[in-house]
Amino acid sequence: MGSYGGHVLPGTFFIIFGVWYLIRFSAEYFKHRSKKDFNYYATFKCCGIPFSVHVIEGCVKIFFISCGTLVELFYPGAPQGALHRADGNFTHPMNWQHATMYLFFGLSGWFDIVSYMARDVVPRGLDRMAAGLALFVEGYLFYFHLDGRSIIDSRCHVLLVLAVWPCALFVFLEVFFTKNRMVTHVLQMLYTILLIFQGVWFWMVAYILYPPDHKTWDPCYTEGMPGHDNENTCSGDKEQLSHLNLMFLTMFWTWALAIVIIVVMVIYFLLYRFFKMRRTLDPSFHKSWRDEMMSLTASNKQNGMAGGLLGHVDDEDEL
Known part of the structure; x- marks a missing residue:
């Protein structure tokens, strides 16, 4: 992840999954709002063959996570799977932290598959618990991912954690309300908003930390030095500019969240109109104002x- 592409790729992954969840959860709610026997394990048929959404999602997660892990650990310049150097010291901690994040999302994919294949054995909501755990671990590692970084870099990761941990909380809460249709849908929408927002913030962090014009957002940070050295490198105009950028960075986070909420609301309304035109809305929606x-x-x-x-x-x- 220590590059522009390393932030853009996971950001794209989160946006794609977030938009998919928005479409899937909205469709399930619009078509089955009043059904008490709602099927938690969504299935569909293609060419007469039944498919499980849980299994497909799990396979997609495992595929992308496997690619990400291989790149982090075995790509040229990566540790090649080695945890220690020849002198016995640990090596490439950032790569191993990223691979650990990928590991838990990969486990989430496996739990998606198991929760459907063994749905008569395992409790309902096991897949949501695994997804919440993966998000919690992601936030936990990012929170302690700040050593030797500039103030701007550290703030970017702290703001990312503020998007990841609430997302994990909403997914965990969904485990306890799988039979309450309304509460589940509200939690799903909150989770979806934060998942898309997390992907958008990854893209913004890529632009902030690795700008195309190579003009750093933190003039007080000297590359190769751990953190700031205010006495030698940061004073006067540089210090003022650094704090100014920091304040706007925090504000950009809120603007991005507002834009994501508006976009989700628009897509949600368009989906409602789509299902209404196709006359596939749940009967409870036909009661007019x-x-x-x-x-x-x-x-x-x-x-x-x-x-x-x-x-x-x-x-x-x-x-």
Whole structure:
């Protein structure tokens, strides 16, 4: 990950999976909102052959994670699978940390497959628990991934953790509400928003840390030196510019989150209109706004009549 491409690739992976989850979770909710016997393990048929969404997702995860792990550990310049150098000291800690992150996402893929293949044996929600664990480990390693980095670099990773850990929390909570359709859908949408946002932030971090014009965002950081040396390299205008960029960096994080939320809302609405046009919406969606208002008006009239009768009785009591 220590390059522009190393941040763009996982960012693209998270965006693709986030958009896929947005489409999948929205479709399941729009088509099966009122069904109490909703099938948690989504399946579909292609050419008459049944396929499981869980199994396909698990296989895709394992494939991409395997490619990422091989690149981190065996690509030229990587540790070639060696944990120690000849002198006995550890080597390439960043590569091993990235490979560890990939490992847990790979385990999540295997749990996706197992949760469907052994659905009569393992508890429902096992795949969500594994996904939440993978996200938690990702945030945990990124949080302790800051040694020898500039302030801008450290802030980028801390802000990434602020997107990853809430995402992990929402996935963990989903384990306990798999039979509550409404709560599950809300958690899924929150999880989807943060997953897409995480991918977008990876792209932004790639541009910030490895800008195309090679103009660093942190003028106080000297490459090859651990962190900052404010007495020698950071003073005056450089220090001011560094803090200015840091403040805008934090603000850009919130702007990116707002943009992702708006885009998700637009896609969600377009999906609703699509299923409505195809007449595949759940029957509970066919109750129009006018029906809701008529029902509310009738309820208010009944309450008003009841209140008037009670008031009339009170007046007679006073007489």
